[in-house]
Amino acid sequence: xxxxxxxxxxxxxxxxxxxxxxxxxxxxxxxxxxxxxxxxxxxxxxxxxxxxxxxxxxxxxxxxxxxxxxxxxxxxxxxxxxxxxxxxxxxxxxxxxxxxxxxxxxxxxxxxxxxxxxxxxxxxxxxxxxxxxxxxxxxxxxxxxxxxxxxxxxxxxxxxxxxxxxxxxxxxxxxxxxxxxxxxxxxxxxxxxxxxxxxxxxxxxxxxxxxxxxxxxxxxxxxxxxxxxxxxxxxxxxxxxxxxxxxxxxxxxxxxxxxxxxxxxxxxxxxxxxxxxxxxxxxxxxxxxxxxxxxxxxxxxxxxxxxxxxxxxxxxxxxxxxxxxxxxxxxxx
Amino acid sequence: xxxxxxxxxxxxxxxxxxxxxxxxxxxxxxxxxxxxxxxxxxxxxxxxxxxxxxxxxxxxxxxxxxxxxxxxxxxxxxxxxxxxxxxxxxxxxxxxxxxxxxxxxxxxxxxxxxxxxxxxxxxxxxxxxxxxxxxxxxxxxxxxxxxxxxxxxxxxxxxxxxxxxxxxxxxxxxxxxxxxxxxxxxxxxxxxxxxxxxxxxxxxxxxxxxxxxxxxxxxxxxxxxxxxxxxxxxxxxxxxxxxxxxxxxxxxxxxxxxxxxxxxxxxxxxxxxxxxxxxxxxxxxxxxxxxxxxxxxxxxxxxxxxx
Numbered sequence: 001x002x003x004x005x006x007x008x009x010x011x012x013x014x015x016x017x018x019x020x021x022x023x024x025x026x027x028x029x030x031x032x033x034x035x036x037x038x039x040x041x042x043x044x045x046x047x048x049x050x051x052x053x054x055x056x057x058x059x060x061x062x063x064x065x066x067x068x069x070x071x072x073x074x075x076x077x078x079x080x081x082x083x084x085x086x087x088x089x090x091x092x093x094x095x096x097x098x099x100x101x102x103x104x105x106x107x108x109x110x111x112x113x114x115x116x117x118x119x120x121x122x123x124x125x126x127x128x129x130x131x132x133x134x135x136x137x138x139x140x141x142x143x144x145x146x147x148x149x150x151x152x153x154x155x156x157x158x159x160x161x162x163x164x165x166x167x168x169x170x171x172x173x174x175x176x177x178x179x180x181x182x183x184x185x186x187x188x189x190x191x192x193x194x195x196x197x198x199x200x201x202x203x204x205x206x207x208x209x210x211x212x213x214x215x216x217x218x219x220x221x222x223x224x225x226x227x228x229x230x231x232x233x234x235x236x237x238x239x240x241x242x243x244x245x246x247x248x249x250x251x252x253x254x255x256x257x258x259x260x261x262x263x264x265x266x267x268x269x270x271x272x273x274x275x276x277x278x279x280x281x282x283x284x285x286x287x288x289x290x291x292x293x294x295x296x297x298x299x300x301x302x303x304x305x306x307x308x309x310x311x312x313x314x315x316x317x318x319x320x321x322x323x324x325x326x327x328x329x330x331x332x333x
Numbered sequence: 334x335x336x337x338x339x340x341x342x343x344x345x346x347x348x349x350x351x352x353x354x355x356x357x358x359x360x361x362x363x364x365x366x367x368x369x370x371x372x373x374x375x376x377x378x379x380x381x382x383x384x385x386x387x388x389x390x391x392x393x394x395x396x397x398x399x400x401x402x403x404x405x406x407x408x409x410x411x412x413x414x415x416x417x418x419x420x421x422x423x424x425x426x427x428x429x430x431x432x433x434x435x436x437x438x439x440x441x442x443x444x445x446x447x448x449x450x451x452x453x454x455x456x457x458x459x460x461x462x463x464x465x466x467x468x469x470x471x472x473x474x475x476x477x478x479x480x481x482x483x484x485x486x487x488x489x490x491x492x493x494x495x496x497x498x499x500x501x502x503x504x505x506x507x508x509x510x511x512x513x514x515x516x517x518x519x520x521x522x523x524x525x526x527x528x529x530x531x532x533x534x535x536x537x538x539x540x541x542x543x544x545x546x547x548x549x550x551x552x553x554x555x556x557x558x559x560x561x562x563x564x565x566x567x568x569x570x571x572x573x574x575x576x577x578x579x580x581x582x583x584x585x586x587x588x589x590x591x592x593x594x595x596x597x598x599x600x601x602x603x604x605x606x607x608x609x610x611x612x613x614x615x616x617x618x619x620x621x622x623x624x625x626x627x628x629x630x631x632x633x634x635x636x637x638x639x640x
Contacts, residue, residue: 059427113624117631120370120426124566125627128620131559135620139613249559253434260431290446292438299435303428304420 005321006314010268013275017174021167033166034238035282039275040173041234046258046270047180048227053256054265055188056220057200061123062110062130063255066225068137068247069106070099070232075149075242082152092155092163095233103229104222106133111221115214130252137244148243155237163237173234177271180227185267187223196220261302263311272310337471342592343585348477350584351484355539356557357564357576358491359532365508365571366528367422372433373413374536374561375554376440381406381537382544382553383444386453395458399541403534410533414526422525441551452550480542487538488577495573504528508571560587563623569633579634583619590618 017036024032045067052058074095081090088094110129114122138146154163163169187193198206199213207213236242245251254277262273280298284291306313360374384405389398417436421429456462457476464472495501503524506514515521540554547553564583568575594615598607626634 053427059430061430113628117627120364120570121566121627121631121633123370123426123430124562125624127559128563128566128623132617132620132624135616136613139610139616141609250555253430256427257431257434260427264427290442293442293446296435296437296439296442299438300417300432303424303432303435 003321003325004318006311006318009314010272013268013272017177021170025167030166033170035278036275037166037170037173037238038235039278040170040177041231041238042255042258042278043271043274044173044177044180044231044234045228045255046262046274047177047184048224048231049255050259050264050266050270051184051187051227052217052220052224053259054269055193055200056196056217058115058217058221059123059256060114060126060221060224060252061249061256062126062128062252063224063228064247064249064251065106065110065130065133066103066228067232067235067251068133068244069103070229070234071236071242071246072137072143072232073099073102073229074155074233074236075151076143078151078153078155079143079149081156090153090156092157092161092233095155096230099229099233100226103232104226107222107225108218110225111218115217115221127249127252130247130249134244134247134249137247144243146244148241148245151236151240151242154240155233169234169237173238176230176234180230181267181271183227188267192216192219257299261299261309263309263314266311269309269311276310338592339589340471341473342589344473344477344481346585346588347581348480348484348584349588350581351481351488352539352543353557353561353564353584354488354577354580355484355535355542356561357568357580358488358573359535360561361565361568361571361573361576362504362508362528363532364565366504366511367525368511369418369422370426370429370433371418372430372558373436373440374532375558376437377406377410377413377533377536377554378540378543378557379440379444379549379551379554380409381540382549383448383453383540384409384537385541385544386455386549387448389455395455395461395545398455399538402541403538406537407530407534410537411526411530413533414529418529419522419525437555444551450551452548454548455545457545476545480546483538483542487535491535491573500527560619563619565633567623567626567633569635572633572635575633575635583622586622587615587619590615594618 017040020036021033024030024036045063048066049060049063052060077089077091077095077098080086081088110126114125114129117125137143143149154169157163161168161172163172188197195206195211196216198211199216203213232246235246258273258277259270260273261276262271263269280295281291284294288294302309308315356374356378359377360371363369363371363374381402384402385395385398387398388401388405389395392398392401413436417432421432424432461476461479463475465475465478466472493501495504503514503519506519507521507524507528511521514524543553543557560583564579565576567583568577568579595607595611598611598614601607602610630636
């Protein structure tokens with residue numbers, strides 16, 4: 001197999017991610033495990049968004065809704081498990097099943113209405129739905145309203161996995177990230193995924209060949225929502241806290257930024273983007289309190305000049321490598 | 334039901350609608366002509382409020398403050414358009430959303446750096462700080478009436494500008510076919526700058542009008558930006574008439590819903606449930622309205638012709 005800088009870098013990145021807790025423990029900085037754990041969770045969210053945004057061309061500006069749904073499933077479940085002693089409500093498998101089901105249902109309703117519209121209308125109506133869910137959470141005083149809800153326990157996996165250990169939680173997140181990457185890879189290369197990508201490049205043509213474009217899009221929308229709902233479950237466990245802020249509209253914006261920054265419509269792009277986003281936030285906010293003063297214009301520059309995101313740059317590196325690498329067999333071909 | 338309260342809230346709703354119209358008119362023009370989704374429109378509103386606050390402090394007069402802030406806003410918009418936004422016109426909506434989202438982050442931080450993290454209060458001029466007696470002994474704050482009057486005046490001037498003048502003709506032509514306008518030898522880039530400056534001035538004016546009745550603070554443009562998007566989407570993106578009608582509807586439903594929904598819900602369910610559910614539902618009303626309208630008319634109430 002030919003050497004490719006892009007594939008090597010991505011492989012190193014994934015291996016590095018697998019080793020984060022070990023390294024963090026050995027240098028006695030458990031903070032890094034938590035930071036990278038957050039990156040993994042948002043990566044899952046970005047991977048799911050990329051599935052509809054990058055491959056399906058649906059610019060959903062309300063994807064954080066599902067993070068919120070997943071988080072509140074854990075928040076509300078554990079709340080009753082602790083307050084009322086209903087043990088099964090604290091069970092992690094229940095949380096995941098319910099989060100996936102509710103997210104899928106929400107995706108079905110939001111998608112069924114939003115996908116009737118196009119372009120800027122679609123962007124705005126997904127945003128509007130996200131706002132609705134946001135205000136439901138804000139108005140719900142029983143579960144903390146605006147202030148949110150602190151978790152008294154993490155999801156309980158009946159002895160299989162102890163989430164109170166940050167390293168276990170990290171590897172759970174990592175496992176789910178790998179799973180979501182695998183699903184994304186299989187789906188985008190399936191017949192379904194190919195048809196979905198077709199609807200992105202030419203909707204009219206796909207319709208004329210006889211593909212039910214609306215249904216394909218709706219199914220993709222529901223799948224993306226369900227996966228992101230799982231990320232919400234993990235996120236609540238990570239922060240031990242749920243509040244309407246998880247589904248604030250700027251969160252949806254952040255997810256879009258991660259996806260585009262990393263490389264839209266590529267398998268690993270969203271992961272790279274999520275890591276780059278949080279690393280930048282961490283680095284810049286360490287240097288100056290006014291870090292967004294630099295982050296904002298950087299986004300503008302990325303949009304204007306670096307189309308294809310970081311993954312696009314890696315691909316350019318690949319092309320450069322092929323062009324300039326010494327040929328092993330100068331007389332060949 | 335309390336009729337005086339209803340009338341008062343109707344006026345409040347009307348006043349919110351007018352503010353929304355000032356914002357929506359600029360946003361819808363910019364989208365209609367340049368095909369640009371400008372998330373940073375709310376930041377222009379915020380800048381307007383901050384400019385007005387600063388100039389009012391310098392001159393000790395709110396009126397002078399506004400008169401100085403208006404051209405400042407316009408200049409600010411023109412510079413922004415020239416530096417950052419011009420390259421985005423031909424880009425995809427996704428690129429535009431991202432870049433202008435980045436601008437929001439920048440402006441919020443910029444304001445924090447210059448004016449500090451604490452909000453500012455603009456004192457009302459004495460003449461306008463009292464209330465005026467309307468009919469039947471109903472009193473209403475004078476300044477809110479001024480907002481309504483200014484808004485109606487601006488709407489009327491905008492109508493004259495767009496439908497009766499040469500520049501308005503170009504704007505309308507640009508909205509329906511950009512290539513054709515530029516092929517006919519019109520300097521389309523200049524037109525873009527003018528439209529953006531106009532939109533900025535309108536957004537800034539809304540910020541200045543809102544400044545004395547709400548606190549001037551960082552992020553003040555974001556909440557109202559989303560409502561403005563709801564307005565232009567309901568009205569049909571690109572249509573000023575649509576923006577006007579939708580702004581009044583949204584302003585009315587939002588304001589009246591917030592004050593009367595608990596009572597209305599109380600007719601159907603128990604008061605306890607009504608009291609807990611009403612705040613959430615009343616904040617959702619306009620989004621529900623938007624979802625309903627788009628489900629029936631995916632292009633809004635007044636879809637632009639030729640689109």
